[in-house]
Amino acid sequence: MNQEQLTPVSAQGARAGQNAARTPLLLLIGNPNVGKTTLFNRLTGQNARIGNYPGITVERRSGDLTLRADGAARVVEVVDVPGAYSLSARSAEEQIALSAVLGWAENPRPDLCVVVVDAGQLARNLYLVTQLLELDVQVVVALNMIDEVRENPPNTGELSRFLGVPCVATDGRHGTGLAELERAISSALSHPPRSPLRIDYPALLERDLEQVSAALPREWNESPARARALALWALTSIEVDDELQGVDTALRARCLEVRARAGTRDIDQEVIATRYARIDAELPKLYARLEAHPKKRKTSERVDRVLLHPIFGFAIFIGLMLLMFQSLFSWSDPAIRLIEACTSAAANFVEAHVPESILRDLVTRGVIGGVGNVVVFLPQILLLFFCIGILEDSGYMARVAFLMDRIMKALGLHGRAFVPMLSGFACAVPAILATRTMERQRDRLLTMLVVPLMTCSARLPVYTLIIGALFPPTRVFGWLPVQGLLMIAMYLFSTFITLISAGVLGRTAVKGRRIPLILELPPYRLPSLFGTLRMMWRRALMFLKEAGSGILLFTILLWALLSFPRPALVDQPLPPAAAIHQQFTGHQPAEAATPVPPPAGPSAIEQSYGGRLGKAIEPALRPLGFDWKIGVGLIGAFAAREVFVSTLGLVYGIGDADENTTPLRDKIRQEQKADGSPAYSPLMGLSLMVFFALSCQCMSTLMVVYRETRTVRWPLFMFGYMTTLAYVASFLVYQSGRLLGF
Amino acid sequence: MNLAQTRIGQVVTVAHIAGEGSFRRRLMELGLVPGTRVEVIGVAPLGDPLELLVRGSSLSIRRAEARGVSVSLDEASSAERAATAGSAGRSESNTALARGGLARSAP
Numbered sequence: 001m002n003q004e005q006l007t008p009v010s011a012q013g014a015r016a017g018q019n020a021a022r023t024p025l026l027l028l029i030g031n032p033n034v035g036k037t038t039l040f041n042r043l044t045g046q047n048a049r050i051g052n053y054p055g056i057t058v059e060r061r062s063g064d065l066t067l068r069a070d071g072a073a074r075v076v077e078v079v080d081v082p083g084a085y086s087l088s089a090r091s092a093e094e095q096i097a098l099s100a101v102l103g104w105a106e107n108p109r110p111d112l113c114v115v116v117v118d119a120g121q122l123a124r125n126l127y128l129v130t131q132l133l134e135l136d137v138q139v140v141v142a143l144n145m146i147d148e149v150r151e152n153p154p155n156t157g158e159l160s161r162f163l164g165v166p167c168v169a170t171d172g173r174h175g176t177g178l179a180e181l182e183r184a185i186s187s188a189l190s191h192p193p194r195s196p197l198r199i200d201y202p203a204l205l206e207r208d209l210e211q212v213s214a215a216l217p218r219e220w221n222e223s224p225a226r227a228r229a230l231a232l233w234a235l236t237s238i239e240v241d242d243e244l245q246g247v248d249t250a251l252r253a254r255c256l257e258v259r260a261r262a263g264t265r266d267i268d269q270e271v272i273a274t275r276y277a278r279i280d281a282e283l284p285k286l287y288a289r290l291e292a293h294p295k296k297r298k299t300s301e302r303v304d305r306v307l308l309h310p311i312f313g314f315a316i317f318i319g320l321m322l323l324m325f326q327s328l329f330s331w332s333d334p335a336i337r338l339i340e341a342c343t344s345a346a347a348n349f350v351e352a353h354v355p356e357s358i359l360r361d362l363v364t365r366g367v368i369g370g371v372g373n374v375v376v377f378l379p380q381i382l383l384l385f386f387c388i389g390i391l392e393d394s395g396y397m398a399r400v401a402f403l404m405d406r407i408m409k410a411l412g413l414h415g416r417a418f419v420p421m422l423s424g425f426a427c428a429v430p431a432i433l434a435t436r437t438m439e440r441q442r443d444r445l446l447t448m449l450v451v452p453l454m455t456c457s458a459r460l461p462v463y464t465l466i467i468g469a470l471f472p473p474t475r476v477f478g479w480l481p482v483q484g485l486l487m488i489a490m491y492l493f494s495t496f497i498t499l500i501s502a503g504v505l506g507r508t509a510v511k512g513r514r515i516p517l518i519l520e521l522p523p524y525r526l527p528s529l530f531g532t533l534r535m536m537w538r539r540a541l542m543f544l545k546e547a548g549s550g551i552l553l554f555t556i557l558l559w560a561l562l563s564f565p566r567p568a569l570v571d572q573p574l575p576p577a578a579a580i581h582q583q584f585t586g587h588q589p590a591e592a593a594t595p596v597p598p599p600a601g602p603s604a605i606e607q608s609y610g611g612r613l614g615k616a617i618e619p620a621l622r623p624l625g626f627d628w629k630i631g632v633g634l635i636g637a638f639a640a641r642e643v644f645v646s647t648l649g650l651v652y653g654i655g656d657a658d659e660n661t662t663p664l665r666d667k668i669r670q671e672q673k674a675d676g677s678p679a680y681s682p683l684m685g686l687s688l689m690v691f692f693a694l695s696c697q698c699m700s701t702l703m704v705v706y707r708e709t710r711t712v713r714w715p716l717f718m719f720g721y722m723t724t725l726a727y728v729a730s731f732l733v734y735q736s737g738r739l740l741g742f
Numbered sequence: 743m744n745l746a747q748t749r750i751g752q753v754v755t756v757a758h759i760a761g762e763g764s765f766r767r768r769l770m771e772l773g774l775v776p777g778t779r780v781e782v783i784g785v786a787p788l789g790d791p792l793e794l795l796v797r798g799s800s801l802s803i804r805r806a807e808a809r810g811v812s813v814s815l816d817e818a819s820s821a822e823r824a825a826t827a828g829s830a831g832r833s834e835s836n837t838a839l840a841r842g843g844l845a846r847s848a849p
Contacts, residue, residue, distance in 0.1 A: 122798075123773060124772060124797050239763055268767045269759075272770040273776065291798070293795060293823075308784060313787055402793070403786055403788070405791055406788035406789065409790075516761075516806070516807045518765075518801070518803060520802070521793060
């Protein structure tokens with residue numbers, strides 16, 4: 001995908017190659033929802049490093065574990081592999097688990113795999129364990145969440161005997177069994193365990209496996225056991241239309257040939273059913289009594305009878321989502337205001353103590369403003385990830401997906417897209433960060449692309465200004481306020497367009513097969529506050545580190561665009577007194593209504609490159625009903641949509657304008673065309689609001705999409721499609737409005 | 743009969759699984775192989791997806807895909823399960839509501 005991202009990991013891979021005294025590498029692998037991450041945090045403490053797997057945007061978390069045995073300390077690097085039910089794969093994303101285990105595709109080669117197994121769902125979890133053992137890799141099993149099966153725990157000794165590798169009972173949430181696990185890791189690193197487990201497949205399948213083995217590339221052929229396991233993997237993963245990476249062409253051809261020759265035989269079923277038959281045969285030895293319906297599940301089901309109830313369940317769901325939305329939308333407000341107050345205080349302080357200069361402006365408007373632009377996202381990011389942490393930990397997030405799947409399915413999205421989409425009503429930046437809770441790249445990308453269409457809180461000041469300035473506070477039917485109705489209409493409009501866009505983009509731009517939903521409703525658990533707080537903190541730091549510098553840089557660029565060339569360099573600068581007079585006289589003198597240009601000189605912003613750009617694009621904006629002043633406002637709005645208001649204020653020479661500033665509203669109302677008619681009509685206001693609803697006037701959003709997708713392609717696509725959509729929609733609104741005589 | 747035609751509380755045994763290659767494989771890897779006992783735990787309030795209990799684990803799939811799983815009803819286990827569910831205090835009205843949801847979208 002992109003080169004610079006591959007380098008650090010491959011460097012690490014190279015280091016792993018030098019065998020002398022290198023740090024041993026340990027993988028934590030397991031099904032989703034088995035408490036792998038909690039165990040990872042327990043083992044590594046506070047030092048997680050977050051990166052990406054080579055060539056793919058899937059988070060790679062690693063940390064250091066210090067093993068103390070026989071008085072000596074040894075440091076081991078631990079990597080948390082994304083949850084997987086199986087090693088078989090059809091996409092590059094699902095291939096990660098196998099590549100990580102075998103040290104393929106520039107992944108460093110692990111010394112030991114700790115398979116984390118949910119003690120309450122042993123049968124399903126053992127499937128992955130048998131796959132790993134067949135691959136002939138070194139394995140230690142952590143029988144996790146042992147506290148949840150206290151009444152009928154599996155026998156670890158028997159399990160160990162069956163699998164032929166050490167098995168340790170653990171409880172990551174309370175930290176029990178960790179010392180034993182560390183001891184088992186320590187001794188497995190010194191004396192690698194070899195599992196004698198061999199699953200015998202039907203004779204015909206064994207013959208197929210020999211044929212596939214013969215076509216394996218040399219580096220896949222390390223030991224007879226591994227070759228056989230990889231032949232099994234290839235046979236059950238390679239398909240005509242799979243999206244696997246780095247599969248040898250000869251092997252691919254051989255697999256397809258063997259599959260074709262199998263005729264009516266069902267190879268997938270032979271492989272999977274044989275493995276499960278082996279596990280099933282062993283289960284009676286592992287348990288004192290076999291339960292079809294474990295107690296932990298029954299308790300969860302009882303809770304679900306309320307939380308998934310057609311009436312109460314939905315009522316609680318709506319209540320919880322409103323609470324989350326309310327916290328993002330309103331409760332973050334005091335913190336946001338505080339941050340804004342701090343940045344303006346800092347800017348004022350500098351202005352008060354440093355003489356006027358271009359450098360001072362750079363510091364106050366560019367640097368301090370830019371830092372403010374970054375930090376201002378933190379309250380919402382922290383709150384959203386707090387909510388997400390609690391929802392995920394408790395098991396309710398899966399229920400959100402379960403409840404909403406029917407609706408989200410219609411849009412070509414996954415039920416898990418609901419929370420990011422809802423957060424989009426507050427702000428697209430945290431919402432895009434929240435798409436990481438979805439497993440598949442395609443779902444993440446599609447959600448990211450449509451989230452910025454939702455009416456975020458930064459659009460509100462723009463709508464407020466336009467509605468306040470151009471629409472009379474009259475009432476329809478004597479009681480419905482026009483202004484309020486317009487605001488609601490804008491919300492409905494943006495939601496409608498978001499849903500349509502998701503449907504269209506999911507069928508066109510965002511390729512990739514739609515995969516049927518498979519969802520697990522994990523048992524309800526008490527969320528861990530500490531874990532959630534730590535996750536929030538990490539997310540916030542990552543945002544600052546990854547998107548912060550870009551947002552700061554763009555703020556400075558925009559400041560330069562709207563500040564250069566300096567007014568002093570412009571011919572015939574306006575005498576200051578006249579300029580001030582011009583600013584505060586409010587009403588334009590009547591003479592100005594003639595075709596002669598108004599006597600006032602140009603404002604600084606008009607003379608800037610940004611102002612000139614605004615004028616240059618005016619012909620393109622005219623069909624939408626906008627003039628160059630709006631154009632400059634649109635350019636300024638890139639810093640953040642609400643900056644439109646203050647930029648327009650600068651165009652009119654009103655410093656510190658906000659959406660409720662009367663002089664700015666008056667200016668907009670009184671602006672006249674050359675022929676003396678009002679320049680801005682309600683129709684133009686509507687066109688402008690439609691433009692704002694759909695266009696991507698937000699560099700922070702683009703920056704975050706760039707960081708999340710690691711390519712400029714998707715942010716550029718997003719900017720392109722949203723701007724086109726905005727232009728066409730505003731054009732239609734303005735032109736059809738004019739035809740109708742407005 | 744197929745999995746989409748079952749009712750809440752019924753226990754069935756998987757006979758055959760049809761469907762698109764990789765999805766079918768994933769279902770089987772999650773334990774849904776022929777001969778497996780499956781209990782129908784619930785249906786989402788909007789009628790889709792279904793929640794199943796397979797090998798002691800939860801598994802939810804959509805109705806469209808559940809149609810591809812042919813099953814046979816395990817009468818004895820279903821009756822037993824209904825009895826234990828009753829003793830666990832499952833209210834009849836809840837079941838009726840949920841069943842209503844199921845019947846609405848059954849083919």
